[in-house]
Amino acid sequence: MVTATIDGPEGLTGGKASPAAPEAVVVRFAGDSGDGMQLTGGQFTLSTALAGNDLATFPDFPAEIRAPQGTLFGVSAFQINFGSTDIDTAGDQPDVLIAMNPAALKVNLASLKAGGLIIADSGEFTRRNLEKAKYEVSPLDDGSLDKWQLLSFDISALTLQAVKPFGLGNKEALRCKNMWTLGLALWMFDRDRQPLIDWLNGKFAKSPLLAEANIAALNAGHAFGETAELSGPLRQVHIPAVASEPGLYRTVTGAESISYGLVAGAQLAGLPMFFGGYPITPASSILHNLVKLKEFGVTTFQAEDEIAAIASAIGASYAGSLGVTSSSGPGIALKGEAMGLAVMTELPLVIVNSQRGGPSTGLPTKTEQSDLYQAVYGRNGDAPIPVIAARSPGDAFDCAIEAVRIAVQYMTPVILLTDGYIANAAEPWKVPDPSTYTPFPVTFLEEPNGPDGTVLPYARDARGARPWIKAGTPGLMHRIGGIEKNPLTGNIDYSPASHQTMTDARKAKIDGIAKSIPPQEVTLGEAGGKLVLVGWGSTFGAIHQAVRRARRRGLDVSHVHVRHIWPMPENLGDLLKGYDKVLVPEMNTGQFKTVLRDQFLVDAKPLNKTSGQPFTIAEIEAAIEAALA
Amino acid sequence: MNDLTPIKTTIKDWETDQEVRWCPGCGDYAILKAVQRTLPELGADPSKTVFVSGIGCSSRFPYYIESYGFHTIHGRAPAFATGIKLANPELDVWLITGDGDGMSIGGNHTMHVIRRNVNTQILLFNNEIYGLTKGQYSPTSREGTHSPTTPLGSVDHPASPCAFALGAGGRFIARSYDVSKDLPVVLKAAHAHQGAAFVEIFQNCIVYNKDRFDDFTAKPVVDATQLWTRHGEPLLFAKGSKGIAFDAAALKLKVVDVVDGDWQAAGVLVHDQTNRGLAHLLVEMPFGAFPMALGVIYDDPRPTYESALLDQDSRARAGRSADLGKLLAKGQTWTVAG
Numbered sequence: 001m002v003t004a005t006i007d008g009p010e011g012l013t014g015g016k017a018s019p020a021a022p023e024a025v026v027v028r029f030a031g032d033s034g035d036g037m038q039l040t041g042g043q044f045t046l047s048t049a050l051a052g053n054d055l056a057t058f059p060d061f062p063a064e065i066r067a068p069q070g071t072l073f074g075v076s077a078f079q080i081n082f083g084s085t086d087i088d089t090a091g092d093q094p095d096v097l098i099a100m101n102p103a104a105l106k107v108n109l110a111s112l113k114a115g116g117l118i119i120a121d122s123g124e125f126t127r128r129n130l131e132k133a134k135y136e137v138s139p140l141d142d143g144s145l146d147k148w149q150l151l152s153f154d155i156s157a158l159t160l161q162a163v164k165p166f167g168l169g170n171k172e173a174l175r176c177k178n179m180w181t182l183g184l185a186l187w188m189f190d191r192d193r194q195p196l197i198d199w200l201n202g203k204f205a206k207s208p209l210l211a212e213a214n215i216a217a218l219n220a221g222h223a224f225g226e227t228a229e230l231s232g233p234l235r236q237v238h239i240p241a242v243a244s245e246p247g248l249y250r251t252v253t254g255a256e257s258i259s260y261g262l263v264a265g266a267q268l269a270g271l272p273m274f275f276g277g278y279p280i281t282p283a284s285s286i287l288h289n290l291v292k293l294k295e296f297g298v299t300t301f302q303a304e305d306e307i308a309a310i311a312s313a314i315g316a317s318y319a320g321s322l323g324v325t326s327s328s329g330p331g332i333a334l335k336g337e338a339m340g341l342a343v344m345t346e347l348p349l350v351i352v353n354s355q356r357g358g359p360s361t362g363l364p365t366k367t368e369q370s371d372l373y374q375a376v377y378g379r380n381g382d383a384p385i386p387v388i389a390a391r392s393p394g395d396a397f398d399c400a401i402e403a404v405r406i407a408v409q410y411m412t413p414v415i416l417l418t419d420g421y422i423a424n425a426a427e428p429w430k431v432p433d434p435s436t437y438t439p440f441p442v443t444f445l446e447e448p449n450g451p452d453g454t455v456l457p458y459a460r461d462a463r464g465a466r467p468w469i470k471a472g473t474p475g476l477m478h479r480i481g482g483i484e485k486n487p488l489t490g491n492i493d494y495s496p497a498s499h500q501t502m503t504d505a506r507k508a509k510i511d512g513i514a515k516s517i518p519p520q521e522v523t524l525g526e527a528g529g530k531l532v533l534v535g536w537g538s539t540f541g542a543i544h545q546a547v548r549r550a551r552r553r554g555l556d557v558s559h560v561h562v563r564h565i566w567p568m569p570e571n572l573g574d575l576l577k578g579y580d581k582v583l584v585p586e587m588n589t590g591q592f593k594t595v596l597r598d599q600f601l602v603d604a605k606p607l608n609k610t611s612g613q614p615f616t617i618a619e620i621e622a623a624i625e626a627a628l629a
Numbered sequence: 630m631n632d633l634t635p636i637k638t639t640i641k642d643w644e645t646d647q648e649v650r651w652c653p654g655c656g657d658y659a660i661l662k663a664v665q666r667t668l669p670e671l672g673a674d675p676s677k678t679v680f681v682s683g684i685g686c687s688s689r690f691p692y693y694i695e696s697y698g699f700h701t702i703h704g705r706a707p708a709f710a711t712g713i714k715l716a717n718p719e720l721d722v723w724l725i726t727g728d729g730d731g732m733s734i735g736g737n738h739t740m741h742v743i744r745r746n747v748n749t750q751i752l753l754f755n756n757e758i759y760g761l762t763k764g765q766y767s768p769t770s771r772e773g774t775h776s777p778t779t780p781l782g783s784v785d786h787p788a789s790p791c792a793f794a795l796g797a798g799g800r801f802i803a804r805s806y807d808v809s810k811d812l813p814v815v816l817k818a819a820h821a822h823q824g825a826a827f828v829e830i831f832q833n834c835i836v837y838n839k840d841r842f843d844d845f846t847a848k849p850v851v852d853a854t855q856l857w858t859r860h861g862e863p864l865l866f867a868k869g870s871k872g873i874a875f876d877a878a879a880l881k882l883k884v885v886d887v888v889d890g891d892w893q894a895a896g897v898l899v900h901d902q903t904n905r906g907l908a909h910l911l912v913e914m915p916f917g918a919f920p921m922a923l924g925v926i927y928d929d930p931r932p933t934y935e936s937a938l939l940d941q942d943s944r945a946r947a948g949r950s951a952d953l954g955k956l957l958a959k960g961q962t963w964t965v966a967g
Contacts, residue, residue, distance in 0.1 A: 046961055241965075248962055249962060249964070250957075250958070250960055250961065250963075263956075267953060274716050276708075294942050295945070295946045295949035295950065295951050296956075299715055301711070301712070301715060301938075303741075304708075307738075308705065308708035308711070308737075308738055308741065309708075311702070311709045312709065312711050314701075314709060315681070315699070315709035315710060315712025315713040316715060316716035318709070319713045319716035319717040319720065320716060321716040337703075338702060338705065341701060345699075431958050431962065433954065434953040471679050471697040471699075471713065471720060472676060472697070472717055472719065472720050473676065475676060476676070477675050477676060477697050478697070478698070479647075479691050479692050479698035479699070479700065480698070480700070481699065481701065482684075482701065482702055492692060
């Protein structure tokens with residue numbers, strides 16, 4: 001049990017009287033995009049998870065694959081927040097910045113906490129690299145880093161020395177730098193090296209020499225920490241394990257959990273799954289994961305474009321599979337017309353949108369929540385589609401199952417919103433037991449359902465859903481399409497009465513989904529009061545922590561997190577009307593705020609950020625204070 | 630197509646109760662009848678047959694065939710068909726498209742369904758005009774076509790659907806026209822072909838492009854202007870008085886006169902439907918100086934996309950259990966004790 005609530009970097013460096021271990025630490029690894037920072041961060045994450053800490057990560061990398069070396073725009077960073085209490089965000093400001101070159105230092109310095117620790121590879125602070133980073137004088141020497149603590153040493157040279165016995169070329173030898181750095185980080189936080197050594201042996205199974213060199217670098221970095229401690233500048237810190245619910249845990253990224261959730265949903269529905277996709281950042285990783293899950297009845301298809309991806313998925317649904325497609329904003333825009341066809345033909349379909357900054361190509365690798373209007377309203381005609389939003393990598397598993405359930409029970413396309421942050425970020429996840437989920441098996445129509453043996457493809461059940469008739473079912477031949485149809489036979493019928501009836505039926509069906517979703521609960525705080533923060537999607541962590549901190553200070557503020565964006569829980573409007581003020585933090589210009597105002601006539605106020613970076617807890621805390629002032 | 634047990638049906642079994650809404654005299658009626666006549670001869674099962682279309686006059690086709698039918702969105706029918714075939718390869722899928730739907734807005738999908746070799750019959754109704762939107766010129770309209778959007782005549786060069794399909798890697802290329810008595814023969818060959826079978830069907834748009842194909846379909850000129858390609862038979866036309874020979878020096882085809890039926894002496898080529906080079910030459914013959922090549926021009930199957938993909942999938946699945954609990958607990962895990 002840890003009672004200290006020190007968030008700062010105190011305790012990480014020697015020479016200060018700071019006996020208590022911090023509750024949480026934020027570390028950012030930053031380097032050139034070729035330096036392997038994402039890999040280093042990923043492995044450090046795994047080690048953190050194995051040490052039993054709660055954690056959240058934020059990979060932040062450029063859109064270019066191999067941006068020119070040493071440049072400011074080529075910097076790739078990976079931030080991890082870990083601790084002995086619940087961690088919901090990747091951390092506002094790093095306590096430790098590991099900078100592998102001048103550009104990485106320059107780009108990331110501004111966010112480093114005052115008094116934070118900089119570990120810099122002095123070997124990379126050459127004149128040439130300083131020029132590329134637009135430094136006239138080396139910041140390691142000119143005193144400009146005085147408000148932080150600086151540890152600089154020649155990691156490059158130390159790495160070369162460590163791997164010398166293996167006779168690698170200079171370039172290959174330098175590639176081991178990230179393992180040297182990881183070794184140091186492992187020492188700093190008192191971590192077991194063995195899982196990393198096992199991983200390296202596995203990764204380089206085909207070239208044992210490289211495995212050995214990397215392990216040597218890892219060990220050398222670790223040993224350097226021990227020596228540095230002896231001589232003064234560094235202190236080892238042990239962050240105790242978080243008090244978690246008992247059970248089996250693993251780390252999971254959103255892309256993984258969505259893939260697993262879709263597979264789980266298909267199993268609960270008793271269906272094979274067809275996934276049509278087209279490569280796009282940051283959505284591709286879902287397709288990359290699903291191609292490995294064929295034994296779960298998954299067929300994947302890399303289509304020629306976004307339109308073909310969704311069209312093939314609709315075709316597969318028509319033939320009795322669970323059709324799924326996935327993309328990011330620009331690709332979702334291309335899919336719009338086909339989504340309308342899925343609405344019109346009332347076929348089940350799951351559309352995953354891993355949102356990124358927009359409009360147009362926007363910020364391919366940065367996160368944003370600006371596709372909410374697109375999801376709720378973005379189609380021609382009255383084309384209602386249910387929308388669900390995941391709040392974290394772990395939550396995305398349940399959201400994917402929920403999306404499948406709604407799709408098959410209501411014979412409708414469903415949009416699952418996630419974002420680049422959730423897709424790439426990792427968090428510890430209590431491995432769910434699939435047998436605890438209630439199955440929702442699909443019943444296909446097998447016999448004529450109309451009088452005199454006729455087939456009525458658009459006869460509706462109590463939910464307002466039409467029967468799912470698998471193409472190929474003996475005797476149930478019928479025609480469907482995008483033209484308005486007769487409310488029972490589905491034959492072309494664009495008479496006024498028919499269009500009115502069908503438009504009403506499509507709307508009533510989607511509205512009725514609200515009856516099948518749980519009522520909105522207060523996520524943290526009270527049902528009523530001075531202020532409520534209403535959030536959706538990946539801002540969950542920052543909002544939750546900000547509300548938690550504010551409440552600890554006695555402020556009357558609550559948190560309501562909404563998963564079902566469309567239709568919304570039936571009690572949401574009444575719940576929100578119980579507060580004096582409603583504040584909606586979003587990474588857009590106020591889209592959910594507008595929907596809330598429209599649906600419930602509540603005076604919801606926006607709190608917006610569109611910098612491509614997630615909200616910090618401090619930003620939201622400040623907004624709470626301002627709202628209550 | 631698929632080796633399904635033949636089903637006994639009559640033309641009546643393939644007619645729906647829907648009123649056909651094409652303009653009176655439209656070539657689509659003749660194509661509909663030819664397809665409805667062919668299906669019983671194939672022993673096709675209405676329950677296992679799916680007609681998929683895009684948007685346009687031709688794409689209304691599925692409503693008039695008593696089978697499964699999916700009238701999708703403009704140009705994308707090939708992608709829907711691909712999803713249908715991958716979800717259930719047992720289904721016999723016919724793709725109905727037009728020159729606007731398949732060569733313009735959906736050119737990309739036409740290319741890829743052919744390139745991948747998805748086992749479908751692709752019937753492209755080419756009337757060289759946009760009918761449903763009232764007469765604008767299309768990507769197959771000849772240069773100088775006057776239309777509401779090209780009042781001074783179109784200036785761009787038309788696409789050749791068969792050359793396009795062959796260029797996309799097509800393994801079955803055939804041509805016919807709406808009222809041809811041989812259309813069912815071509816349809817049957819397309820159906821017999823395992824893979825994407827591309828059939829261009831010239832179709833008369835009675836309202837916006839009337840009699841556009843009279844230069845080779847009008848009765849008086851039929852003999853002189855139509856070259857029907859039949860595997861193993863000489864490439865003769867004009868009642869055997871003319872033939873197609875190869876000009877080796879110029880690397881192109883030429884028209885030769887055949888005297889007293891001695892086509893061999895005239896150097897007339899024997900049609901080989903597996904000869905890809907010959908197929909290229911035949912679909913590219915400039916009409917006027919040459920006759921219009923019709924019939925099965927190319928037919929040389931190779932494994933279909935869905936068989937290759939689904940075989941690979943089933944190999945990947947072999948010996949692996951679909952245990953979701955195990956999958957979720959994979960990788961590096963840790964246990965928090967209670």
